[in-house]
Amino acid sequence: MSRGPVIHTEDEIRRIRRAAELTAGVRDALPGLARPGMTTFDLDQLAGELIRETGGKSAFLGYYNYPGNICISVNDEVVHGIGRPDRILLDTDIVSIDVGVAIDGGVGDTALTFGFREQPEDIARLFKGTREALMAGIAEARAGNYVQNISQAVERVAKKYRLGIVREYVGHGCGTRLHEPPEVPNFVGNGRGPKLVPGMVLCIEPMLNLGTARVTTDRNDHWTVRTQDGAPSAHFEHMVLITDNEPEILTWPKTM
C-alpha cells in the first residue's frame, strides 16, 4: 500500500487540469444562480445539472455513500452539508459550496463561501481572512518547500484575523482520485510533512470559524459538520499544481 504523496504524470496532469477547470466553472456559476427563497436541495439539483453539462460526474455523489451532488454548508455548517428541501435560503445566510467533478481520469475539487447582501463586519472579516489564508498557503506551494510551509502560512493568517481553525478536516492530494496523500493541515503539527515536488496536486482548503475551532457532526445525517458554538464558518478551496516555477492554481476562475 503506497502512502507517500502522489506525483502525477504529464498525461494525468492534462486530465486533472481539464477536470479542475470544469469544476471551477460549476463553482463560479452557482453563486449567481442561488437566490434567497430557493432551498438548498434546489441548489444541489441545479449543481447536478451543471455538472452533467460538463460531460462529467459528481465526484462526491456516492463517495462513502454521500447523497448530494455537491456539499452545501450554511452559516454554522462548516463542511459536508447536504441539500435539503426543507432548508430555504435567507438573504442573511452565508453559503459554502464545495464542488467536485470527475471526468476522463481527472478529478476536480474546489469550494467557496458567498452571501447575498453586504456582509456585517465580522462576516466580512471571516471571508477576507479565509480567502487570504488560502492564498498565503498557495504562495508556499513550491517545489523544495514542505507541506508544513503551507500549513504555517494558513495558520498565521487565520490567527491574524482571530479565526478558529478547524483541525478535524484538512486539505489533501487530489487528481486521479478525490482524496490522495498527503494531508495538508491548516495548522502546524508535529513533522514538517512531505517535501513538495513537481507533479504533486494539492487541495488547500482552510475551514475557519468566527468563534470556537470545535466542531460536531450531525447525529442524524452523519455528514453535516457544524461549529459547536453555532458561530459562522467559511471554506475556500483551490487545487494547486506544484511546478518547477510558480504554483499553478488549477481551479482559478476563468477570465471572460
Ligand code: MF3
Ligand atoms: N470536497 C470535500 C473536500 O474538499 C470532500 C467531500 S466528500 C463528500 O475534501 F463525500 F462529502 F462529498
Ligand code: CO
Ligand atoms: Co472540496
Ligand code: CO
Ligand atoms: Co478537498
